Amino acid sequence: MPDRIPSAARSGPDPAVILRAENVARRFGGFTAVDVDHLAVRRGEITALIGPNGAGKSTLFNLLTGFDRPDAGRWAFDGHPLAGVPAHKVARMGMVRTFQLTRVLARLTVLENMRIAAPGQLGERLWAAPFSLAWRRGERDNTARARALLSRFLLDGKRDEPAGALSGGQRKLLEMARALMAEPRMVMLDEPMAGVNPALKQSLLGHIVSLRDDGVSVLFVEHDMDMVHEISDHVVVMAQGRVIAEGTAREVTQDERVVSAYLGERFGDDLVETGPTPGGGSGGR
Amino acid sequence: MRLRPALCLVLLVVALFGAGSTAVAAASTVGTAALTARGDDPETVKVTGKLVNRDDTGSTPVGGGKVTVTGASGAEYSATSRPDGGFSVEVPFEVGPLSIELDERSLPDGVTLREGGRNPITRTVSGTLPLTVTFVLGKGDRQTMSWADQIPQSLFNGLYFGLIISLGALGLSLIFATTRLTNFAHGEMVTFGALVTYALNVTGIDIWLAGLLAAGLAGVFGFAQDRFFWRPIRRRGTGVLAMMIISIGVQFILRNVYQFFTGGRTETYRQYTTPEGHRLGPITYSVRDVVCVAIALVLVVGVTIALRRTRLGRATRAVADNAALAATTGINVNRVITTVWSVGALLAATCGLLLGFSQAVKFDLGALQLLVMFAAITVGGLGSVWGAVLGSLLVGTLIEMSTLVIPSELKMAAALFLLIGVLLVRPQGLLGRAQRIG
Amino acid sequence: SDGSDQQRAAEPAKKTQIYLVDGNTTQYGDEFTAGTFDGVKGVIPGGRSTDEFRERLLAADPRLKDFAYAVESYDSVIVTALAAEAAESDGAKAVAARMRDVSNAPGEKCTTFAACSKLLKDGAEIDYDGLSGPIDLNRTGSPSAASVGVFQYGKDNTYQAVGYETGKASADPDPLPAQGISGAGTPGDGRLVLGSLLPQTGDLSYLGPPMSAGVKVAVAELNDHGGVLGEDVKLVAGDSGDGTPNIAPQETDKLLDQDVDVIVGTASSSVSLSVLDKIVNAGVLNISPSVTSPEFDTFPDKGLFFRLMQSDALQGGVLANTMSNDGYTDIAILVRQDAWGQGLAAGIKASFEESGGNVVATRFYAPDSGGFTAEVNAVKAADPDAIALVGFDETKKIVPELIKAGLWMGR
Amino acid sequence: MDILTSALRAGFSVDAAYFCLAAIGLNVQFGYAGLINFGQAGFLAVGAYGFAVGSVALGLPFFAAIGLGLLCSIALGLLLGLPTLRLRADYLAIATIAAAEVLRLFFGAAFQDVFHGRDGISGFSAGFQAANPFDQPFLGYRPADLWVMTVGWGLVVIASVVVWSIMRGPWGRVLMAIREDEEAVRSLGKNVYAFKMQALAIGGLIGALGGFVVALGQNSVQPDNFSFDLTFIVCTMLVLGGAARIMGPVVGAVVFWAFLSLVSGILGALTAGQDPVVPAWLMTGDQIGTVRFVLVGVALVLLMIYRPQGIFGDRKEMALHA
Amino acid sequence: MSTTHGLLVAEDLVAGYLPGVDILKKAGLRCDEGEVVGIIGPNGAGKSTLLKALFGLVPIRSGAVRLRGADITGERADSLVARGVGFVPQTGNVFTGLTVEENLQMGCYQAPATFAERLDVVGDLFPSLLDRRHRPAGSLSGGERQMVAMGRALMMNPSVLLLDEPSAGLSPHMQDEVFVQTRSVNRAGVSVVIVEQNARRCLEICDRGYVLDQGANAMTATGRELMHDPKVVELYLGTLGRDT
Numbered sequence A: 001m002p003d004r005i006p007s008a009a010r011s012g013p014d015p016a017v018i019l020r021a022e023n024v025a026r027r028f029g030g031f032t033a034v035d036v037d038h039l040a041v042r043r044g045e046i047t048a049l050i051g052p053n054g055a056g057k058s059t060l061f062n063l064l065t066g067f068d069r070p071d072a073g074r075w076a077f078d079g080h081p082l083a084g085v086p087a088h089k090v091a092r093m094g095m096v097r098t099f100q101l102t103r104v105l106a107r108l109t110v111l112e113n114m115r116i117a118a119p120g121q122l123g124e125r126l127w128a129a130p131f132s133l134a135w136r137r138g139e140r141d142n143t144a145r146a147r148a149l150l151s152r153f154l155l156d157g158k159r160d161e162p163a164g165a166l167s168g169g170q171r172k173l174l175e176m177a178r179a180l181m182a183e184p185r186m187v188m189l190d191e192p193m194a195g196v197n198p199a200l201k202q203s204l205l206g207h208i209v210s211l212r213d214d215g216v217s218v219l220f221v222e223h224d225m226d227m228v229h230e231i232s233d234h235v236v237v238m239a240q241g242r243v244i245a246e247g248t249a250r251e252v253t254q255d256e257r258v259v260s261a262y263l264g265e266r267f268g269d270d271l272v273e274t275g276p277t278p279g280g281g282s283g284g285r
Numbered sequence B: 001m002r003l004r005p006a007l008c009l010v011l012l013v014v015a016l017f018g019a020g021s022t023a024v025a026a027a028s029t030v031g032t033a034a035l036t037a038r039g040d041d042p043e044t045v046k047v048t049g050k051l052v053n054r055d056d057t058g059s060t061p062v063g064g065g066k067v068t069v070t071g072a073s074g075a076e077y078s079a080t081s082r083p084d085g086g087f088s089v090e091v092p093f094e095v096g097p098l099s100i101e102l103d104e105r106s107l108p109d110g111v112t113l114r115e116g117g118r119n120p121i122t123r124t125v126s127g128t129l130p131l132t133v134t135f136v137l138g139k140g141d142r143q144t145m146s147w148a149d150q151i152p153q154s155l156f157n158g159l160y161f162g163l164i165i166s167l168g169a170l171g172l173s174l175i176f177a178t179t180r181l182t183n184f185a186h187g188e189m190v191t192f193g194a195l196v197t198y199a200l201n202v203t204g205i206d207i208w209l210a211g212l213l214a215a216g217l218a219g220v221f222g223f224a225q226d227r228f229f230w231r232p233i234r235r236r237g238t239g240v241l242a243m244m245i246i247s248i249g250v251q252f253i254l255r256n257v258y259q260f261f262t263g264g265r266t267e268t269y270r271q272y273t274t275p276e277g278h279r280l281g282p283i284t285y286s287v288r289d290v291v292c293v294a295i296a297l298v299l300v301v302g303v304t305i306a307l308r309r310t311r312l313g314r315a316t317r318a319v320a321d322n323a324a325l326a327a328t329t330g331i332n333v334n335r336v337i338t339t340v341w342s343v344g345a346l347l348a349a350t351c352g353l354l355l356g357f358s359q360a361v362k363f364d365l366g367a368l369q370l371l372v373m374f375a376a377i378t379v380g381g382l383g384s385v386w387g388a389v390l391g392s393l394l395v396g397t398l399i400e401m402s403t404l405v406i407p408s409e410l411k412m413a414a415a416l417f418l419l420i421g422v423l424l425v426r427p428q429g430l431l432g433r434a435q436r437i438g
Numbered sequence C: 001s002d003g004s005d006q007q008r009a010a011e012p013a014k015k016t017q018i019y020l021v022d023g024n025t026t027q028y029g030d031e032f033t034a035g036t037f038d039g040v041k042g043v044i045p046g047g048r049s050t051d052e053f054r055e056r057l058l059a060a061d062p063r064l065k066d067f068a069y070a071v072e073s074y075d076s077v078i079v080t081a082l083a084a085e086a087a088e089s090d091g092a093k094a095v096a097a098r099m100r101d102v103s104n105a106p107g108e109k110c111t112t113f114a115a116c117s118k119l120l121k122d123g124a125e126i127d128y129d130g131l132s133g134p135i136d137l138n139r140t141g142s143p144s145a146a147s148v149g150v151f152q153y154g155k156d157n158t159y160q161a162v163g164y165e166t167g168k169a170s171a172d173p174d175p176l177p178a179q180g181i182s183g184a185g186t187p188g189d190g191r192l193v194l195g196s197l198l199p200q201t202g203d204l205s206y207l208g209p210p211m212s213a214g215v216k217v218a219v220a221e222l223n224d225h226g227g228v229l230g231e232d233v234k235l236v237a238g239d240s241g242d243g244t245p246n247i248a249p250q251e252t253d254k255l256l257d258q259d260v261d262v263i264v265g266t267a268s269s270s271v272s273l274s275v276l277d278k279i280v281n282a283g284v285l286n287i288s289p290s291v292t293s294p295e296f297d298t299f300p301d302k303g304l305f306f307r308l309m310q311s312d313a314l315q316g317g318v319l320a321n322t323m324s325n326d327g328y329t330d331i332a333i334l335v336r337q338d339a340w341g342q343g344l345a346a347g348i349k350a351s352f353e354e355s356g357g358n359v360v361a362t363r364f365y366a367p368d369s370g371g372f373t374a375e376v377n378a379v380k381a382a383d384p385d386a387i388a389l390v391g392f393d394e395t396k397k398i399v400p401e402l403i404k405a406g407l408w409m410g411r
Numbered sequence D: 001m002d003i004l005t006s007a008l009r010a011g012f013s014v015d016a017a018y019f020c021l022a023a024i025g026l027n028v029q030f031g032y033a034g035l036i037n038f039g040q041a042g043f044l045a046v047g048a049y050g051f052a053v054g055s056v057a058l059g060l061p062f063f064a065a066i067g068l069g070l071l072c073s074i075a076l077g078l079l080l081g082l083p084t085l086r087l088r089a090d091y092l093a094i095a096t097i098a099a100a101e102v103l104r105l106f107f108g109a110a111f112q113d114v115f116h117g118r119d120g121i122s123g124f125s126a127g128f129q130a131a132n133p134f135d136q137p138f139l140g141y142r143p144a145d146l147w148v149m150t151v152g153w154g155l156v157v158i159a160s161v162v163v164w165s166i167m168r169g170p171w172g173r174v175l176m177a178i179r180e181d182e183e184a185v186r187s188l189g190k191n192v193y194a195f196k197m198q199a200l201a202i203g204g205l206i207g208a209l210g211g212f213v214v215a216l217g218q219n220s221v222q223p224d225n226f227s228f229d230l231t232f233i234v235c236t237m238l239v240l241g242g243a244a245r246i247m248g249p250v251v252g253a254v255v256f257w258a259f260l261s262l263v264s265g266i267l268g269a270l271t272a273g274q275d276p277v278v279p280a281w282l283m284t285g286d287q288i289g290t291v292r293f294v295l296v297g298v299a300l301v302l303l304m305i306y307r308p309q310g311i312f313g314d315r316k317e318m319a320l321h322a
Numbered sequence E: 001m002s003t004t005h006g007l008l009v010a011e012d013l014v015a016g017y018l019p020g021v022d023i024l025k026k027a028g029l030r031c032d033e034g035e036v037v038g039i040i041g042p043n044g045a046g047k048s049t050l051l052k053a054l055f056g057l058v059p060i061r062s063g064a065v066r067l068r069g070a071d072i073t074g075e076r077a078d079s080l081v082a083r084g085v086g087f088v089p090q091t092g093n094v095f096t097g098l099t100v101e102e103n104l105q106m107g108c109y110q111a112p113a114t115f116a117e118r119l120d121v122v123g124d125l126f127p128s129l130l131d132r133r134h135r136p137a138g139s140l141s142g143g144e145r146q147m148v149a150m151g152r153a154l155m156m157n158p159s160v161l162l163l164d165e166p167s168a169g170l171s172p173h174m175q176d177e178v179f180v181q182t183r184s185v186n187r188a189g190v191s192v193v194i195v196e197q198n199a200r201r202c203l204e205i206c207d208r209g210y211v212l213d214q215g216a217n218a219m220t221a222t223g224r225e226l227m228h229d230p231k232v233v234e235l236y237l238g239t240l241g242r243d244t
């Protein structure tokens, strides 16, 4: 059960909580997609957000990061209220997100994709842009940092190729690396592993864990319960726009409501109890 | 190193501008050359006019009216109007104002000077042009309309225009929906209908048959255009932007070919170009308008219903929704697109041949309407069929009605403002669907 | 013959007389149902061409239907050629300086190039009187006297003259300083090169053939008589695209690039205004057979611009006179919005109101706006007795709307 | 031979220069930032009219009038950008066309004592020409044109250098990223709206410079100069040269004009004389104007089919985008 | 494996999207009557491309595809549908602007008369679709969309069904549902080729599995065998959640 700390967003920053949302609601026509009474993401932890399809997870991400506007509610990042703050300012404050469907900058090289994410670049000011002296140094530093990150994500070999030439999994990797390049204090990953090959997925988990170890808070959406079990410190379960359960991965997977709404009765069982019929289904009609 | 020549050029241009800034632009004033007397003046000046009485019974020439001209020197000359109302007084030439007076007592019973009508009228002798005077007689028979009186007629004209345009907009919208092509050459399909109809009509073929043939030919043209031009281009994997620019090229080609053959003249059909107006309450219409509306309505309603009800219509909507997926459900996407092109061209040509009645036939007939059609489908929501129709009616009405408020030269601007206004409030157009981010 | 055309309006049609002007008085022939234009009147400034001259025009271009402005085009060429002979140079400024001398008294009157150039060679002063009239250019480069023809259409939609009015301009107006010839100008290469800038396309394209024919006939005549300055005159053709002012500037460049000394054209005032500055800045003489806007009387043309038409104060006056002599008291003016339309509308309005009549509506339209229902309805709301339709080719689009709105004279 | 040299001369004419500036501006907006601005004609119009009204109606000195034109174009950028930059690409295209047309109609019909209606303003370049250092024709160009060309091509060079210098750095990178995917860029903390606005304004400003060159070159401005067709042709030039390449618009404009002149030169030669190569019933000299645009259309279509990336573009990049 | 005529056989396919870039480099596949065949492999291996090539949506440069022995290489999608091949693409697999019912109608586009009859069959499989038949498919949740997509493919009563990642992005419950449904469709006599990243679940229901890597076949065996092959586990399946 979510613990109720009324008006926490107003009563000053709670050092343990990096992101706090209260009564955030979003309706599309008559349909309520998100109606979250209370949500708190703890600093320096990996929090998983799970829930059935259409539960409102992505919509909540959009709301929290300023890509969509809620009909009601308050939410604060690191003590700063975020209502009405546009998406790019949210990102600049240190809360950086990725998208469920990757959004790489196809005709820019992988390295450019990384460099663009660096915060506070002087050369992005129009008046400074023509004078390379003003930004050349910062550019050099950013390139070094980008290459370090790329090698961590096994992409350094691809750095001069256009990002549009990457395969699906590599795009997922680039999307994550780019988010880190923005020096976030909190990353929000929307199904970073959906459609990623299981073996690759496993190797990516290490990166997420090491992020946390670097002091970055992580909130991620995922349908792969193995992964949730493996790396999450805390799990929030949403259904029909509301938070229905919270706790550790083990706790929530035992919650009845979570099982019926999300995991299903067959969860963990072998699907084909009898095994495949040898020689194929000669038993047509 | 590479910058140095550039720097020199900057300095050069700055220096040159400096020199240029000493410029003083001369303001031109517009004056009217007055026609006044010159040395070789003629002997006499004629003062002429015609007396006509206007009241509820119509206009009747007034004979027997006495007109007196008084010169600057005080000399008087007079004449009486003939039975046809005309009068003419010849006075010796003298520089200075002439005062011309109508003797109201000489007018027949019931004929009076209209309130506010000038009498006497003063005119200055100018050159050798005869002087005329206009005496305004009778109560008048003008039936002026107030601003509000004009609304029904404007509304009618706007809806009429919008309906005709919707034929073109529908084709444009269908082609956009199924191929994502913003077809800048669509206006030329509109012109095609009018031109072919005209060409057949002048050879003596009855206009309706000519129109039918033109629409049919346009259908064939649309079919051929897609089958032998656009389809191979699509097969090459050409992007939508490149296709859009290709359509601009096609527009150039067609428009100039039309101009080549018509020489840029405005032409009129040989039949039904000048129909008589009929009145229905506050609205004037002609039988031809009714026929045009009927044709347009049948086509618009027919096409929209066909899109809903028929198998091909459903296929079209499916291709418009997601062409790649449509192929996997067993739809022959290319055939659907070719059909859409044929139907779109046919609709456009019909739009053109109907427009040809009211706007005459010229090589840029359709090109002038392209922006109207774009505004219509954008206001309605790109890709939405009903949106195209609704948008056309709205834009057409606005173009006509706006002239009640703003100068008519700016009537197109009104429609375009509507477009920008709608997009401000609904970026996806009135009937368009919003896209979801993230 | 045509179904709905024959049906009568429910109420008796009120006769609204239509008047056309120089931009749209043309032979409509079978472009409209027979009888449509029956009784419509129109005015065109300029002289009438003799039958003999028409033959020559037809020999040059057998397809001619219309002969408007052919004589002025012809005279434009002849008078410049004579000025060049008189100046003994083809340099534009030298020619411009002699334009008045060869067209005005004093001097021996002559009416053909052959006769005039012979007189010049004999050292005499001449006063060329052309086919279009006495010409007599004043100090701002317009003719001092000009005539305006009044025409009426018959059942076959073609017009016949019903009379000519001749108006004389005021005492020679003083030119502005910017209208004087300055500097010596280029000496010239001894060969007179003429550029024609006439409407091959656009809203006046129906005038292109007669005007070009006039120029061609004139050039042929010059060259038949030994050319100018002993050299054959060269003619370069350009399109003025009248009605769409963005064609002419480039065509003008084309002519200027071919080192023309004189440009004959353009047909319409608005297009002429868009290129005149460029032409006179290039030091080239410009003579227009047909522009009538009052703006040219004061245009800072460096003394290089001439025309064979008087300002529309005259045409407007004649039209207003015609309307008032026909007994109309409450008229409307439907005007193409450009320099010519505005000038002419102002002329009509001023004259008609001065005579005591009322102008109940003046409605401007943009010629490229497709349909004209709104404009026609605005005029209809004022219910005038007569309408002056000041337009070019788009008239063909307006006429049907007027008929439908019941504003056309009963047929 | 004559035809070739005159084609070459046309390639560097005043017209080529102003189209070139318009294309450079469009390159910033469309080539780099991906904004389909079909209203570039509007920026030229505002620049030209600002300058013309400044000199004629307000009697401002040359530089002040230029400044007025530039200010107006920036104002247009802001005014146009505020409502439209949030729109999807295809809607933006139509909205910008609409805005440019509204401007053209406005200049053609409103405040006629200032804008002089459809006939436009003329007679403001005497002072500029008075400062003309050229007094002899050179390479067949007239002195007046030489002067405008010097200024025009000078501006082209300056604009190209400026565009090059701002595009090679982080600012240009953000612009190109926006072209690819603006949501992604927003998620990385960039104010996409501000960048788009800057691109629109800079592109418009360069377009306005083109407007000055038109005004000076033609000694007049008319609303119809700034019709939809202008934007079309500018677009064509950009695509012809290659979008998002510094030299793309420059080469595109030069080649386009040279081609146009070459075509009319050849057609002229074919139809000239008493016994022309092309019989008169097929085509007369009067029809060169239309025929050459037919050929331009054909060339444009063929180019886009067989080399959609233009002269300088990269085919692979086009494929990635599609 | 024997190469006697299978139901759907692809041999040595070379195919790609752009000229000069081959995505499939001699990949092959075989599906016998009544089989469920799974394809797994890393991202970008060309799995979707293989399905699309079978279905005539990607130009084939060399190699052959045969259906019941007849050559169908490069045949257009619509005529394959007429031959009884159904395909559910990986992405964009519903007509968002059309209602659920219209989506299903599109399934029997080529044989509209069978609509009522087939709707009963599909309605039995996915009862929740019938409740939503008049809603636009764009308003459905991800899982329901997958059901619509599969339902539409079944409407045409295919003999072979090609499924591209039918479970991607679905909740665990829905994922299980998809696999169970696939199996029951198969029991009803439809042969299935299924591409999956949820490889374990996929292999659980497969008769045979293929591993595709870099556009070529890396391995073929029964589903169970692949699932327990240590090399497959290491390279493609990972050990997450399984302490083998």
Ligand SMILES: Nc1ncnc2c1ncn2[C@@H]1O[C@H](COP(=O)(O)OP(=O)(O)OP(=O)(O)O)[C@@H](O)[C@H]1O
Residues within 6 Å of the ligand: A028, A033, A051, A052, A053, A054, A055, A056, A057, A058, A059, A060, A100, B435, B436, E138, E139, E140, E141, E142, E143, E169
């Ligand atoms: N722009 C929109 N318009 C209408 N409905 C929307 C919109 N965006 C989201 N929805 C609806 O809101 C609900 C929540 O969607 P959301 O994408 O947040 O779900 P989710 O939890 O992320 O699901 P998944 O696990 O499938 O990604 C869905 O029913 C969806 O249809």
Ligand SMILES: Nc1ncnc2c1ncn2[C@@H]1O[C@H](COP(=O)(O)OP(=O)(O)OP(=O)(O)O)[C@@H](O)[C@H]1O
Residues within 6 Å of the ligand: A165, A166, A167, A168, A169, A195, E017, E018, E023, E041, E042, E043, E044, E045, E046, E047, E048, E049, E050, E090, E197
């Ligand atoms: N439309 C396309 N145009 C060009 N290249 C493409 C296209 N679609 C896919 N590719 C490329 O083809 C390769 C194989 O793609 P494919 O979609 O077949 O992979 P996959 O095995 O299905 O991967 P995933 O598991 O991520 O879906 C990838 O390198 C991809 O970049």
Ligand SMILES: CC(C)C[C@H](N)C(=O)O
Residues within 6 Å of the ligand: C022, C023, C024, C204, C207, C267, C268, C269, C270, C290, C291, C292, C293, C340, C341
């Ligand atoms: C040829 C004429 C219709 C031109 C008109 N007189 C004008 O000055 O514009």
Ligand SMILES: [Mg+2]
Residues within 6 Å of the ligand: A057, A058, A059, A100
């Ligand atoms: Mg989601």
Ligand SMILES: [Mg+2]
Residues within 6 Å of the ligand: E047, E048, E049, E090, E164, E165
């Ligand atoms: Mg795939």
